[in-house]
Amino acid sequence: MKYLRGKFIVLDGGEGCGKSTQAQLLKDALEKSSVPTLLVRDPGSTRIGEMIRKILLDPDHGDFSMRCEMLLYMAARAQLVKELIAPALAEGKCVICDRFVSSTLAYQLGGDGLTETEIRQAAGIAIANRWPDLTIILDMPVEQSAQRLQRARDRIEQRPTEYHQGVRQNYLTQAQKDPAKVKVCPADRERAAVHLDILKILETLK
Numbered sequence: 001m002k003y004l005r006g007k008f009i010v011l012d013g014g015e016g017c018g019k020s021t022q023a024q025l026l027k028d029a030l031e032k033s034s035v036p037t038l039l040v041r042d043p044g045s046t047r048i049g050e051m052i053r054k055i056l057l058d059p060d061h062g063d064f065s066m067r068c069e070m071l072l073y074m075a076a077r078a079q080l081v082k083e084l085i086a087p088a089l090a091e092g093k094c095v096i097c098d099r100f101v102s103s104t105l106a107y108q109l110g111g112d113g114l115t116e117t118e119i120r121q122a123a124g125i126a127i128a129n130r131w132p133d134l135t136i137i138l139d140m141p142v143e144q145s146a147q148r149l150q151r152a153r154d155r156i157e158q159r160p161t162e163y164h165q166g167v168r169q170n171y172l173t174q175a176q177k178d179p180a181k182v183k184v185c186p187a188d189r190e191r192a193a194v195h196l197d198i199l200k201i202l203e204t205l206k
Contacts, residue, residue: 001029001030001033001035001202002033002034002035003205003206004030004035004094004202004205005035005036005092005093005094006089006092006093006094007094007095007133007134007205008085008089008094008095008097008130008131008132008133008134009026009094009095009096009097009132009133009134009135009136009202010096010097010099010100010102010132010134010135010136011023011026011096011097011098011099011135011136011138011198012098012099012100012102012103012106012135012136012137012138012171013137013138013139013140013171013187014106014139014140014142014145014164014167014168014171015145015146015148015149015156015157015164016140016145016146016147016148016149017138017139017140017145017148017187018138018148018187018191018194019098019099019138020041020098021191022138022187022191022194022195022198023039023096023098024039025191025195025198026096026195026198026199027039027096029195029199030094030096035094036091036092036093036094037093037094037095037096038084038085038088038093038094038095038096039096039097039098040080040084040085040095040096040097040098041097041098041099042073042076042077042080042097042098042099042100042103043056043072043073043076043077043080043099044076044080045080045084046076046079046080046083046084048075048076048079049076049077049079049080052072052073052075052076053076055072056069056072056073056076056155056156057154057155057156058154058155059153059154059155059158061155062155065112066108066111066112066114067111067112067114069108069111070104070108070111070114070119070122071122073103073104073108074104074122074123074125074126075126077100077101077123077126077127078125078126078127080097081126081127081128081130082128085097085130086128086130089130097132100132100135101119101120101123101127101131101132102132102135102137102171102174102182104119104123105119105120105170105174106167106168106170106171106174107156107167107170109170110166131181132181133181133205134181134182134183134201134202134204134205135174135181135182135183136182136183136184136185136198136201137171137172137174137175137182137183137184137185138185138187138194139168139171139172139184139185139186139187140186140187140188141168141188142161142164142165142168143161144188145164145187146161146164171184172184183201183204185197185198185201
């Protein structure tokens with residue numbers, strides 16, 4: 001797995017699809033293979049990012065415009081790239097990120113008329129054009145993923161089923177548009193099977 005040194009990997013997908021679990025399993029596998037690894041979450045993992053995350057996910061903040069929401073995600077992302085991701089990649093570490101720009105292209109696309117071009121332009125500024133080497137979308141039916149949520153739902157998770165169905169389709173569309181950089185992994189299976197498939201997908205980076 002040495003070929004993953006200096007690679008930027010994103011695990012993304014809808015609510016309850018197992019991103020955090022799979023990210024940790026991947027980190028453990030890489031470190032077992034002596035690949036230095038950094039695992040981060042977006043938004044979050046920095047002091048500023050965690051503050052923004054709290055604002056974004058608080059159910060009491062129901063008055064966000066979608067453009068404001070998008071830009072706050074980008075602000076947290078800018079801090080994450082500058083403070084953690086870019087330095088880790090420069091050191092030859094493999095960076096695993098739980099969500100990234102692919103999330104914004106799924107969750108905020110179309111809100112307040114936001115276009116893919118606008119989101120990508122804002123993202124390019126925020127991340128200094130350091131795009132992931134590979135994004136893996138963990139895909140599963142919305143109804144099934146919702147059943148996995150065993151805690152109080154945050155502001156985004158509380159949105160209606162129709163919204164989350166649109167989010168799922170937006171993820172799949174990203175993979176259809178850029179199959180070399182965005183891969184889909186069915187997530188409605190045992191976590192060990194999903195983990196093995198993720199490892200196979202990562203072999204495309206050799």
